[in-house]
Amino acid sequence: MTNDGCGAPEQSAVLPAGVDLAKEIVLGGKVTADGAPVGGAFVRLLDASGEFTAEVVSSPDGDFRFFAAPGQWTVRALHRSGNGETRVTAESPGLHPVAVTVG
């Protein structure tokens, strides 16, 4: 994928082909407000010190996903209706579910 940019790919609940959950730590989930999915939120992955690591835009169904190194993470969502964040600890490969509420 050398010639592809670093831009965030389109987000969905389905993992892209070729992702090995036995090897990669995946943080994934939905952004919601009052129980309804929020698409178009800016979802930021912050490391244990609060430093920015990556950002994606949630899908129309509110989905987002990050591929992370082991550690403690904060997933923070920004939306014109409000902001919210959730902390997660991921030490081993696999899918680590994260839910973020905004508003």
Place this chain on the structure above:
Amino acid sequence: MSREDVLVTAEWAEENLDAPGVVFVEVDEDTSAYDGGHIPGAVKIDWKTELQDPVRRDFVDRAGFEKLLSAKGIANDDRVILYGGNNNWFAAYAYWYFRLYGHGNVQLLDGGRKKWELDGRPLSTDAVTREETSYSAKEQDASIRAFRDEVVEAINNKNLVDVRSPDEFAGKLLAPAHLPQEQAQRAGHIPSAINVPWSKAANEDGTFKSDEELRELYKEAGIDESKSTIAYCRIGERSSHTWFALHELLGYSDVKNYDGSWTEYGSLVGVPVEIGPGAK
């Protein structure tokens, strides 16, 4: 050069959507965002299919750039306002590129699409057509683009600023955390490089930090202002963002963007590579 010469605010942009001689251009790798709603009147440039050579690893040449801008309806004396998603990475890349080919009157929309959306400003799905122009570009300005040999020579001699995330710098990840990690090249960073992630230059809403904050940031990180500087990342768009901060906002005199970046350097045979958090 001052901040007002190179950046416009979202307020200014909204007030000048119909101003004569002003062209808004959305630049992204994934242009589906544009198709779902763009700043009214803005044309789009696809970073991947329109700015990159389809065969070789390089971007379009001078004639290709002339053809592209002519087709988009951008004239040599137009004031071009660039914006995009991903905190303006691709817009900053395009800005560097417009400068490289000698377009004088070009600015970034501070905060890009993100600030615009968070502010709840208007988006339009109307098709935009502009009359074709006959754009003429200059020769590439080599003073703002670094190539690999120059980067190897810069080790321990110039400021090398690696703007990737700390885990990419340390060699724990090969791409940003929103991308899968299968890559061909070795992980790590160029010896003597300092790690100042591009994101430290931006606020949460995507706008650039103040000149004072930026100056402090790079001083603290150990940039020697008396030396030349080369910025790099994985493929050169995040480092365009930092190039913009250093060269356009802070006015450092000799700053180059290494668009080959880690995907080139990390694949070179025989060059030194350092892993770990670096000397800080």
